[in-house]
Amino acid sequence: MNNKKLNHNYRNTNTREENSNLEVECLRLLSDGSGVGYMNGIATFVPGLLPGETGEVEVFDAKKKYQRARLQKIINRSPDRMDAPCSVFEGCGGCQLQHMTYKQTLQWKQRWVEDALTRIGKLKVEVKPTLGMEYPWRYRNKARLHREPTGELGYYKEKSKSLVHFQDCLLLSERMNRWIRLTEEFLADGYPEIHTLTFRENRKGEGLLLLEGLPVKVLSPEENSDYFKALSQEGLRSVWGIGTGNDLGGNLELIWGDESFSQTILDMTFEVSPLSFLQVNSLQTDVLYAQVLAVAALNGEETVWDLYSGIGTLALALARKAKKVTGIEENPFAVEDAMRNAVNNNAIGHIEFLKGKVESRMMKIEEQPDVVVLDPPRAGLHADVLKRLLELNPKRIIYVSCDPGTLARDIGGLTAGGYGVDSVQSVDMFPWTMHVETVVLMNFKERT
Numbered sequence: 001m002n003n004k005k006l007n008h009n010y011r012n013t014n015t016r017e018e019n020s021n022l023e024v025e026c027l028r029l030l031s032d033g034s035g036v037g038y039m040n041g042i043a044t045f046v047p048g049l050l051p052g053e054t055g056e057v058e059v060f061d062a063k064k065k066y067q068r069a070r071l072q073k074i075i076n077r078s079p080d081r082m083d084a085p086c087s088v089f090e091g092c093g094g095c096q097l098q099h100m101t102y103k104q105t106l107q108w109k110q111r112w113v114e115d116a117l118t119r120i121g122k123l124k125v126e127v128k129p130t131l132g133m134e135y136p137w138r139y140r141n142k143a144r145l146h147r148e149p150t151g152e153l154g155y156y157k158e159k160s161k162s163l164v165h166f167q168d169c170l171l172l173s174e175r176m177n178r179w180i181r182l183t184e185e186f187l188a189d190g191y192p193e194i195h196t197l198t199f200r201e202n203r204k205g206e207g208l209l210l211l212e213g214l215p216v217k218v219l220s221p222e223e224n225s226d227y228f229k230a231l232s233q234e235g236l237r238s239v240w241g242i243g244t245g246n247d248l249g250g251n252l253e254l255i256w257g258d259e260s261f262s263q264t265i266l267d268m269t270f271e272v273s274p275l276s277f278l279q280v281n282s283l284q285t286d287v288l289y290a291q292v293l294a295v296a297a298l299n300g301e302e303t304v305w306d307l308y309s310g311i312g313t314l315a316l317a318l319a320r321k322a323k324k325v326t327g328i329e330e331n332p333f334a335v336e337d338a339m340r341n342a343v344n345n346n347a348i349g350h351i352e353f354l355k356g357k358v359e360s361r362m363m364k365i366e367e368q369p370d371v372v373v374l375d376p377p378r379a380g381l382h383a384d385v386l387k388r389l390l391e392l393n394p395k396r397i398i399y400v401s402c403d404p405g406t407l408a409r410d411i412g413g414l415t416a417g418g419y420g421v422d423s424v425q426s427v428d429m430f431p432w433t434m435h436v437e438t439v440v441l442m443n444f445k446e447r448t
Protein backbone atom coordinates (compact mmCIF):
# COMPACT_ATOMS: atom_id res chain seq x y z
CA MET A 1 0.00 0.00 0.00
CA ASN A 2 1.16 3.51 -0.72
CA ASN A 3 1.88 5.01 2.73
CA LYS A 4 2.81 8.36 1.35
CA LYS A 5 -0.63 8.63 -0.11
CA LEU A 6 -2.25 7.27 3.03
CA ASN A 7 -0.54 9.95 5.13
CA HIS A 8 -1.49 12.72 2.81
CA ASN A 9 -2.39 15.79 4.84
CA TYR A 10 -5.65 16.97 3.42
CA ARG A 11 -7.72 19.98 4.56
CA ASN A 12 -11.14 21.23 3.75
CA THR A 13 -9.49 24.16 2.03
CA ASN A 14 -7.28 21.94 -0.13
CA THR A 15 -7.80 22.02 -3.83
CA ARG A 16 -9.77 19.24 -5.44
CA GLU A 17 -6.54 17.75 -6.78
CA GLU A 18 -5.01 17.58 -3.30
CA ASN A 19 -8.09 15.84 -1.91
CA SER A 20 -8.20 13.33 -4.76
CA ASN A 21 -6.40 10.06 -5.45
CA LEU A 22 -5.94 9.29 -1.77
CA GLU A 23 -5.82 5.69 -0.68
CA VAL A 24 -7.85 4.18 2.09
CA GLU A 25 -8.27 0.62 3.27
CA CYS A 26 -11.80 -0.35 4.25
CA LEU A 27 -12.06 -2.12 7.61
CA ARG A 28 -15.79 -2.45 8.12
CA LEU A 29 -19.21 -1.43 6.89
CA LEU A 30 -21.27 1.21 8.60
CA SER A 31 -24.93 0.48 9.08
CA ASP A 32 -25.75 2.82 6.17
CA GLY A 33 -23.73 0.57 3.85
CA SER A 34 -20.67 2.89 3.60
CA GLY A 35 -17.18 1.46 3.98
CA VAL A 36 -15.03 2.87 6.81
CA GLY A 37 -11.26 3.20 6.87
CA TYR A 38 -8.80 5.52 8.61
CA MET A 39 -6.57 8.21 7.12
CA ASN A 40 -4.22 9.88 9.59
CA GLY A 41 -6.39 8.40 12.33
CA ILE A 42 -9.50 10.08 10.96
CA ALA A 43 -12.47 7.85 10.21
CA THR A 44 -13.21 8.09 6.50
CA PHE A 45 -16.60 7.04 5.17
CA VAL A 46 -16.63 5.80 1.60
CA PRO A 47 -19.91 4.59 0.07
CA GLY A 48 -19.28 1.68 -2.29
CA LEU A 49 -16.03 0.42 -0.72
CA LEU A 50 -16.17 -3.03 0.86
CA PRO A 51 -14.24 -4.44 3.85
CA GLY A 52 -10.83 -5.75 2.76
CA GLU A 53 -10.71 -3.43 -0.24
CA THR A 54 -8.35 -0.52 -0.75
CA GLY A 55 -9.75 2.31 -2.78
CA GLU A 56 -8.61 5.52 -4.33
CA VAL A 57 -10.89 8.23 -2.99
CA GLU A 58 -11.63 11.91 -3.12
CA VAL A 59 -12.39 13.59 0.21
CA PHE A 60 -15.25 16.05 -0.24
CA ASP A 61 -16.34 16.75 3.31
CA ALA A 62 -13.61 16.91 5.97
CA LYS A 63 -14.66 17.42 9.58
CA LYS A 64 -12.43 17.34 12.66
CA LYS A 65 -13.25 13.77 13.68
CA TYR A 66 -14.41 12.18 10.44
CA GLN A 67 -14.63 12.81 6.76
CA ARG A 68 -16.62 11.66 3.81
CA ALA A 69 -15.08 10.61 0.54
CA ARG A 70 -16.13 9.51 -2.94
CA LEU A 71 -14.78 6.26 -4.34
CA GLN A 72 -12.75 6.93 -7.49
CA LYS A 73 -11.18 3.55 -8.12
CA ILE A 74 -10.99 0.16 -6.43
CA ILE A 75 -7.35 -0.87 -6.10
CA ASN A 76 -7.93 -4.41 -4.84
CA ARG A 77 -11.33 -6.05 -5.16
CA SER A 78 -12.95 -8.07 -2.38
CA PRO A 79 -14.06 -11.63 -3.24
CA ASP A 80 -17.38 -10.59 -1.68
CA ARG A 81 -17.97 -7.93 -4.32
CA MET A 82 -20.46 -8.52 -7.10
CA ASP A 83 -21.82 -6.33 -9.85
CA ALA A 84 -25.11 -4.81 -8.76
CA PRO A 85 -27.84 -6.33 -10.94
CA CYS A 86 -30.01 -3.19 -10.83
CA SER A 87 -29.18 -0.58 -13.46
CA VAL A 88 -30.02 2.36 -11.13
CA PHE A 89 -28.43 0.95 -7.96
CA GLU A 90 -25.86 3.71 -7.57
CA GLY A 91 -28.21 6.65 -8.05
CA CYS A 92 -31.24 5.22 -6.30
CA GLY A 93 -30.35 4.78 -2.65
CA GLY A 94 -33.28 2.40 -2.08
CA CYS A 95 -30.79 -0.49 -1.89
CA GLN A 96 -27.39 0.03 -0.29
CA LEU A 97 -25.86 -3.44 -0.57
CA GLN A 98 -26.34 -4.77 -4.10
CA HIS A 99 -22.58 -4.64 -4.67
CA MET A 100 -22.01 -7.41 -2.11
CA THR A 101 -22.86 -11.12 -2.16
CA TYR A 102 -26.11 -11.89 -0.37
CA LYS A 103 -24.39 -14.20 2.10
CA GLN A 104 -22.06 -11.37 3.18
CA THR A 105 -24.93 -8.90 3.59
CA LEU A 106 -26.54 -11.31 6.04
CA GLN A 107 -23.32 -11.49 8.07
CA TRP A 108 -23.07 -7.70 8.22
CA LYS A 109 -26.64 -7.41 9.40
CA GLN A 110 -25.87 -9.81 12.23
CA ARG A 111 -22.82 -7.73 13.11
CA TRP A 112 -24.72 -4.40 13.06
CA VAL A 113 -27.20 -5.77 15.58
CA GLU A 114 -24.36 -7.13 17.73
CA ASP A 115 -22.50 -3.78 17.56
CA ALA A 116 -25.60 -1.77 18.46
CA LEU A 117 -26.36 -4.01 21.45
CA THR A 118 -22.77 -3.68 22.67
CA ARG A 119 -22.26 0.02 21.99
CA ILE A 120 -25.68 1.43 22.86
CA GLY A 121 -27.23 -1.24 25.07
CA LYS A 122 -23.93 -2.10 26.83
CA LEU A 123 -24.80 -5.78 26.39
CA LYS A 124 -22.59 -8.62 25.32
CA VAL A 125 -25.02 -11.12 23.84
CA GLU A 126 -24.91 -13.60 21.02
CA VAL A 127 -26.87 -12.66 17.91
CA LYS A 128 -27.86 -15.70 15.87
CA PRO A 129 -27.03 -15.75 12.14
CA THR A 130 -29.55 -13.70 10.14
CA LEU A 131 -32.34 -15.75 8.57
CA GLY A 132 -32.15 -14.88 4.88
CA MET A 133 -34.24 -15.64 1.82
CA GLU A 134 -33.67 -18.44 -0.63
CA TYR A 135 -34.45 -16.08 -3.52
CA PRO A 136 -33.86 -12.56 -2.20
CA TRP A 137 -35.34 -10.67 -5.18
CA ARG A 138 -38.84 -9.40 -6.05
CA TYR A 139 -39.92 -9.74 -2.44
CA ARG A 140 -41.54 -6.37 -1.73
CA ASN A 141 -45.32 -6.29 -1.64
CA LYS A 142 -45.45 -2.49 -1.51
CA ALA A 143 -44.04 0.33 -3.64
CA ARG A 144 -44.39 4.01 -2.85
CA LEU A 145 -43.66 6.21 -5.85
CA HIS A 146 -43.59 9.92 -6.43
CA ARG A 147 -44.40 11.82 -9.55
CA GLU A 148 -42.63 14.57 -11.49
CA PRO A 149 -44.67 17.42 -12.94
CA THR A 150 -43.83 15.77 -16.30
CA GLY A 151 -45.77 12.69 -15.17
CA GLU A 152 -42.79 10.34 -14.75
CA LEU A 153 -42.84 8.10 -11.68
CA GLY A 154 -39.89 7.23 -9.49
CA TYR A 155 -38.49 6.72 -6.01
CA TYR A 156 -37.03 9.59 -4.03
CA LYS A 157 -33.25 9.41 -3.90
CA GLU A 158 -32.01 8.91 -0.38
CA LYS A 159 -32.31 12.09 1.73
CA SER A 160 -33.53 14.06 -1.27
CA LYS A 161 -36.65 14.91 -3.19
CA SER A 162 -35.20 14.30 -6.62
CA LEU A 163 -36.57 11.26 -8.36
CA VAL A 164 -34.88 8.12 -9.63
CA HIS A 165 -36.67 6.58 -12.59
CA PHE A 166 -36.54 2.88 -13.30
CA GLN A 167 -37.99 0.39 -15.72
CA ASP A 168 -37.76 -2.68 -13.56
CA CYS A 169 -37.24 -2.49 -9.80
CA LEU A 170 -35.78 -5.87 -8.84
CA LEU A 171 -37.33 -5.73 -5.39
CA LEU A 172 -40.86 -5.65 -6.86
CA SER A 173 -42.62 -8.41 -8.74
CA GLU A 174 -42.66 -8.19 -12.53
CA ARG A 175 -46.40 -7.77 -12.23
CA MET A 176 -46.10 -4.76 -9.94
CA ASN A 177 -43.58 -3.22 -12.32
CA ARG A 178 -46.20 -3.60 -15.07
CA TRP A 179 -48.86 -1.87 -12.92
CA ILE A 180 -46.42 1.00 -12.46
CA ARG A 181 -45.72 1.33 -16.21
CA LEU A 182 -49.41 1.13 -17.09
CA THR A 183 -50.27 3.82 -14.57
CA GLU A 184 -47.40 6.07 -15.60
CA GLU A 185 -48.57 5.88 -19.19
CA PHE A 186 -52.16 6.54 -18.22
CA LEU A 187 -51.30 9.54 -16.04
CA ALA A 188 -48.87 11.04 -18.55
CA ASP A 189 -51.41 13.41 -20.00
CA GLY A 190 -53.32 14.53 -16.98
CA TYR A 191 -54.19 14.58 -13.32
CA PRO A 192 -51.28 16.81 -12.30
CA GLU A 193 -52.69 16.81 -8.74
CA ILE A 194 -51.57 13.23 -8.15
CA HIS A 195 -48.17 13.37 -6.49
CA THR A 196 -47.74 10.02 -4.73
CA LEU A 197 -48.80 6.49 -5.61
CA THR A 198 -48.70 3.39 -3.43
CA PHE A 199 -49.07 -0.09 -4.90
CA ARG A 200 -49.63 -3.18 -2.79
CA GLU A 201 -49.65 -6.79 -3.89
CA ASN A 202 -50.84 -9.81 -1.95
CA ARG A 203 -49.55 -13.37 -2.21
CA LYS A 204 -52.13 -14.21 -4.85
CA GLY A 205 -50.75 -11.46 -7.10
CA GLU A 206 -53.76 -9.20 -6.54
CA GLY A 207 -53.13 -5.50 -6.20
CA LEU A 208 -54.34 -2.28 -4.66
CA LEU A 209 -53.40 1.24 -5.75
CA LEU A 210 -53.68 4.38 -3.65
CA LEU A 211 -53.45 7.74 -5.44
CA GLU A 212 -52.60 10.73 -3.29
CA GLY A 213 -53.39 14.35 -4.03
CA LEU A 214 -56.44 13.71 -6.13
CA PRO A 215 -59.87 15.22 -5.58
CA VAL A 216 -61.35 11.73 -5.58
CA LYS A 217 -64.35 12.18 -7.81
CA VAL A 218 -62.21 13.53 -10.67
CA LEU A 219 -60.93 10.16 -11.87
CA SER A 220 -63.93 8.45 -13.38
CA PRO A 221 -63.71 4.70 -14.08
CA GLU A 222 -66.37 5.07 -16.79
CA GLU A 223 -64.40 7.69 -18.71
CA ASN A 224 -61.13 5.78 -18.31
CA SER A 225 -62.37 2.28 -18.86
CA ASP A 226 -59.36 1.19 -20.96
CA TYR A 227 -56.95 1.88 -18.10
CA PHE A 228 -59.08 0.16 -15.49
CA LYS A 229 -59.65 -2.81 -17.78
CA ALA A 230 -55.92 -3.18 -18.39
CA LEU A 231 -55.25 -2.97 -14.64
CA SER A 232 -57.90 -5.55 -13.93
CA GLN A 233 -56.42 -7.92 -16.53
CA GLU A 234 -53.07 -7.59 -14.75
CA GLY A 235 -54.59 -8.49 -11.35
CA LEU A 236 -55.17 -5.08 -9.79
CA ARG A 237 -58.36 -5.19 -7.72
CA SER A 238 -58.93 -1.66 -6.45
CA VAL A 239 -57.93 1.97 -6.86
CA TRP A 240 -58.32 4.37 -3.94
CA GLY A 241 -57.87 8.13 -3.78
CA ILE A 242 -57.03 10.51 -0.99
CA GLY A 243 -56.69 14.29 -1.05
CA THR A 244 -53.81 16.25 0.36
CA GLY A 245 -53.39 17.92 3.72
CA ASN A 246 -56.04 16.11 5.73
CA ASP A 247 -55.84 14.04 8.86
CA LEU A 248 -55.01 10.40 8.37
CA GLY A 249 -57.54 9.04 5.89
CA GLY A 250 -59.95 11.97 6.30
CA ASN A 251 -61.13 11.74 2.72
CA LEU A 252 -60.02 8.30 1.66
CA GLU A 253 -62.40 6.92 -0.97
CA LEU A 254 -62.64 3.93 -3.20
CA ILE A 255 -62.50 5.04 -6.83
CA TRP A 256 -62.83 1.64 -8.46
CA GLY A 257 -62.92 -2.05 -7.59
CA ASP A 258 -63.27 -4.14 -4.44
CA GLU A 259 -63.51 -2.54 -1.04
CA SER A 260 -61.62 -5.34 0.67
CA PHE A 261 -58.05 -6.43 0.09
CA SER A 262 -56.57 -9.35 1.95
CA GLN A 263 -53.23 -10.97 2.62
CA THR A 264 -52.37 -14.47 3.79
CA ILE A 265 -49.89 -14.74 6.66
CA LEU A 266 -49.05 -18.11 8.20
CA ASP A 267 -52.29 -19.90 7.38
CA MET A 268 -54.63 -17.01 8.19
CA THR A 269 -56.23 -14.37 5.99
CA PHE A 270 -56.13 -10.72 7.02
CA GLU A 271 -57.98 -7.77 5.55
CA VAL A 272 -55.86 -4.68 5.25
CA SER A 273 -57.11 -1.22 4.31
CA PRO A 274 -55.00 1.20 2.25
CA LEU A 275 -53.66 3.21 5.18
CA SER A 276 -52.89 0.36 7.56
CA PHE A 277 -49.42 -1.06 8.14
CA LEU A 278 -48.52 -4.41 6.62
CA GLN A 279 -45.08 -6.08 6.71
CA VAL A 280 -43.53 -5.48 3.26
CA ASN A 281 -41.96 -8.89 2.73
CA SER A 282 -44.75 -11.47 2.49
CA LEU A 283 -42.56 -14.61 2.62
CA GLN A 284 -40.32 -13.44 5.44
CA THR A 285 -43.29 -12.30 7.53
CA ASP A 286 -44.06 -15.97 8.07
CA VAL A 287 -40.44 -16.53 9.16
CA LEU A 288 -40.53 -13.52 11.50
CA TYR A 289 -43.82 -14.47 13.11
CA ALA A 290 -42.75 -18.11 13.49
CA GLN A 291 -39.78 -16.82 15.53
CA VAL A 292 -42.06 -14.75 17.74
CA LEU A 293 -44.42 -17.68 18.31
CA ALA A 294 -41.53 -20.02 19.07
CA VAL A 295 -39.96 -17.79 21.71
CA ALA A 296 -43.35 -16.81 23.17
CA ALA A 297 -43.75 -20.54 23.97
CA LEU A 298 -47.37 -20.06 25.05
CA ASN A 299 -49.22 -22.86 26.84
CA GLY A 300 -52.76 -21.54 26.58
CA GLU A 301 -52.84 -20.09 30.10
CA GLU A 302 -51.17 -16.76 29.47
CA THR A 303 -52.53 -13.25 29.20
CA VAL A 304 -50.69 -11.61 26.33
CA TRP A 305 -50.38 -7.99 25.22
CA ASP A 306 -49.48 -7.20 21.62
CA LEU A 307 -48.38 -3.57 21.67
CA TYR A 308 -48.31 -1.74 18.30
CA SER A 309 -50.62 -4.41 16.92
CA GLY A 310 -51.34 -3.07 13.41
CA ILE A 311 -54.10 -5.07 11.71
CA GLY A 312 -53.87 -7.76 14.39
CA THR A 313 -51.66 -10.24 12.56
CA LEU A 314 -49.37 -11.19 15.45
CA ALA A 315 -52.13 -10.86 18.04
CA LEU A 316 -54.27 -13.35 16.14
CA ALA A 317 -51.41 -15.78 15.67
CA LEU A 318 -50.65 -15.56 19.43
CA ALA A 319 -54.34 -15.89 20.34
CA ARG A 320 -54.38 -19.48 19.12
CA LYS A 321 -52.28 -20.43 22.12
CA ALA A 322 -53.19 -17.84 24.73
CA LYS A 323 -55.92 -17.42 27.31
CA LYS A 324 -56.43 -13.82 26.25
CA VAL A 325 -54.72 -11.32 23.92
CA THR A 326 -55.00 -7.52 24.00
CA GLY A 327 -53.71 -5.47 21.08
CA ILE A 328 -53.08 -1.72 21.22
CA GLU A 329 -52.73 0.35 18.04
CA GLU A 330 -53.10 4.05 17.27
CA ASN A 331 -54.17 3.87 13.61
CA PRO A 332 -57.99 3.73 13.58
CA PHE A 333 -58.06 2.00 10.19
CA ALA A 334 -55.75 -0.73 11.44
CA VAL A 335 -57.85 -1.22 14.60
CA GLU A 336 -60.98 -1.62 12.46
CA ASP A 337 -59.13 -4.10 10.25
CA ALA A 338 -57.95 -5.99 13.33
CA MET A 339 -61.48 -6.31 14.71
CA ARG A 340 -62.74 -7.59 11.37
CA ASN A 341 -59.80 -9.99 11.18
CA ALA A 342 -60.62 -11.36 14.63
CA VAL A 343 -64.15 -12.16 13.49
CA ASN A 344 -62.99 -13.65 10.18
CA ASN A 345 -60.44 -15.86 11.96
CA ASN A 346 -62.90 -17.03 14.65
CA ALA A 347 -60.93 -15.47 17.49
CA ILE A 348 -63.62 -13.39 19.16
CA GLY A 349 -64.12 -13.97 22.84
CA HIS A 350 -60.52 -13.99 23.93
CA ILE A 351 -59.03 -11.14 21.92
CA GLU A 352 -59.57 -7.38 22.03
CA PHE A 353 -58.09 -4.44 20.16
CA LEU A 354 -57.81 -1.06 21.83
CA LYS A 355 -57.35 2.15 19.89
CA GLY A 356 -54.84 4.71 21.12
CA LYS A 357 -51.21 5.45 21.67
CA VAL A 358 -49.52 2.64 23.57
CA GLU A 359 -47.91 5.14 25.95
CA SER A 360 -51.29 6.33 27.19
CA ARG A 361 -53.68 3.44 26.46
CA MET A 362 -51.66 0.80 28.32
CA MET A 363 -51.84 2.85 31.54
CA LYS A 364 -55.60 2.35 31.66
CA ILE A 365 -55.55 -1.45 31.64
CA GLU A 366 -55.94 -3.03 35.03
CA GLU A 367 -54.87 -6.59 34.20
CA GLN A 368 -51.38 -8.01 34.60
CA PRO A 369 -49.93 -9.45 31.37
CA ASP A 370 -47.78 -12.60 31.50
CA VAL A 371 -46.22 -12.01 28.10
CA VAL A 372 -45.80 -8.72 26.21
CA VAL A 373 -44.94 -8.53 22.52
CA LEU A 374 -43.61 -5.17 21.33
CA ASP A 375 -43.36 -4.24 17.65
CA PRO A 376 -42.90 -0.46 17.65
CA PRO A 377 -42.00 1.75 14.69
CA ARG A 378 -38.37 2.72 14.07
CA ALA A 379 -38.36 5.27 16.93
CA GLY A 380 -38.74 2.47 19.48
CA LEU A 381 -40.50 2.74 22.82
CA HIS A 382 -41.74 5.91 24.45
CA ALA A 383 -40.04 6.32 27.87
CA ASP A 384 -43.43 5.93 29.60
CA VAL A 385 -43.93 2.52 27.95
CA LEU A 386 -40.60 1.30 29.27
CA LYS A 387 -41.36 2.61 32.74
CA ARG A 388 -44.80 0.99 32.82
CA LEU A 389 -43.43 -2.35 31.61
CA LEU A 390 -41.00 -2.35 34.50
CA GLU A 391 -43.87 -1.69 36.91
CA LEU A 392 -46.01 -4.44 35.39
CA ASN A 393 -43.16 -6.92 35.27
CA PRO A 394 -44.45 -9.45 32.73
CA LYS A 395 -42.62 -12.79 32.85
CA ARG A 396 -41.55 -12.52 29.22
CA ILE A 397 -41.07 -9.65 26.81
CA ILE A 398 -40.59 -10.23 23.10
CA TYR A 399 -39.29 -7.21 21.26
CA VAL A 400 -39.63 -7.15 17.45
CA SER A 401 -37.60 -4.28 16.04
CA CYS A 402 -36.74 -2.77 12.67
CA ASP A 403 -34.03 -0.50 14.10
CA PRO A 404 -31.01 -1.95 15.94
CA GLY A 405 -30.19 1.44 17.52
CA THR A 406 -33.50 2.01 19.29
CA LEU A 407 -33.76 -1.72 20.02
CA ALA A 408 -30.41 -1.57 21.84
CA ARG A 409 -31.45 1.54 23.77
CA ASP A 410 -34.74 -0.05 24.91
CA ILE A 411 -33.25 -3.46 25.67
CA GLY A 412 -30.60 -1.66 27.72
CA GLY A 413 -33.40 -0.03 29.74
CA LEU A 414 -35.19 -3.34 30.28
CA THR A 415 -32.04 -5.16 31.39
CA ALA A 416 -31.34 -2.34 33.86
CA GLY A 417 -34.83 -3.09 35.23
CA GLY A 418 -34.13 -6.77 35.85
CA TYR A 419 -34.70 -8.50 32.51
CA GLY A 420 -32.17 -10.82 30.92
CA VAL A 421 -31.73 -11.33 27.18
CA ASP A 422 -32.32 -14.99 26.30
CA SER A 423 -32.11 -14.90 22.52
CA VAL A 424 -31.54 -12.47 19.67
CA GLN A 425 -32.53 -13.54 16.17
CA SER A 426 -32.34 -11.29 13.11
CA VAL A 427 -34.51 -11.89 10.08
CA ASP A 428 -33.78 -10.41 6.68
CA MET A 429 -37.05 -8.70 5.78
CA PHE A 430 -35.32 -6.20 3.47
CA PRO A 431 -32.63 -7.91 1.32
CA TRP A 432 -30.01 -5.63 -0.33
CA THR A 433 -30.83 -2.76 2.02
CA MET A 434 -29.15 -1.92 5.31
CA HIS A 435 -32.39 -2.58 7.19
CA VAL A 436 -32.74 -5.57 9.46
CA GLU A 437 -35.54 -6.92 11.63
CA THR A 438 -34.72 -8.50 15.00
CA VAL A 439 -36.63 -10.58 17.53
CA VAL A 440 -35.35 -10.43 21.11
CA LEU A 441 -36.65 -12.65 23.88
CA MET A 442 -36.28 -11.30 27.42
CA ASN A 443 -37.22 -13.01 30.66
CA PHE A 444 -37.55 -11.34 34.02
CA LYS A 445 -34.64 -12.42 36.24
CA GLU A 446 -34.37 -10.20 39.29
CA ARG A 447 -34.24 -6.57 40.24
CA THR A 448 -31.06 -5.40 41.87
Ligand SMILES: C[S@@+](CC[C@H](N)C(=O)[O-])C[C@H]1O[C@@H](n2cnc3c(N)ncnc32)[C@H](O)[C@@H]1O
Nearest residue numbers: 277308309310329330331356357358375376377
Ligand atom coordinates in the same frame (compact mmCIF):
# COMPACT_ATOMS: atom_id res chain seq x y z
C1 LIG B 1 -43.89 -1.95 12.88
S1 LIG B 1 -45.63 -1.84 12.83
C2 LIG B 1 -46.10 -3.38 13.53
C3 LIG B 1 -47.48 -3.84 13.27
C4 LIG B 1 -47.77 -5.33 13.47
N1 LIG B 1 -47.17 -5.87 14.65
C5 LIG B 1 -47.35 -6.13 12.25
O1 LIG B 1 -46.45 -6.99 12.36
O2 LIG B 1 -47.92 -5.90 11.19
C6 LIG B 1 -45.92 -0.65 14.06
C7 LIG B 1 -47.38 -0.29 14.29
O3 LIG B 1 -47.44 0.61 15.40
C8 LIG B 1 -48.37 1.63 15.16
N2 LIG B 1 -47.93 2.75 16.03
C9 LIG B 1 -46.92 3.62 15.84
N3 LIG B 1 -46.77 4.40 16.92
C10 LIG B 1 -47.71 4.01 17.83
C11 LIG B 1 -48.04 4.42 19.15
N4 LIG B 1 -47.36 5.39 19.76
N5 LIG B 1 -49.06 3.80 19.78
C12 LIG B 1 -49.76 2.81 19.17
N6 LIG B 1 -49.47 2.37 17.92
C13 LIG B 1 -48.47 2.96 17.26
C14 LIG B 1 -48.31 1.87 13.68
O4 LIG B 1 -49.51 2.44 13.21
C15 LIG B 1 -48.08 0.43 13.15
O5 LIG B 1 -49.30 -0.19 12.89
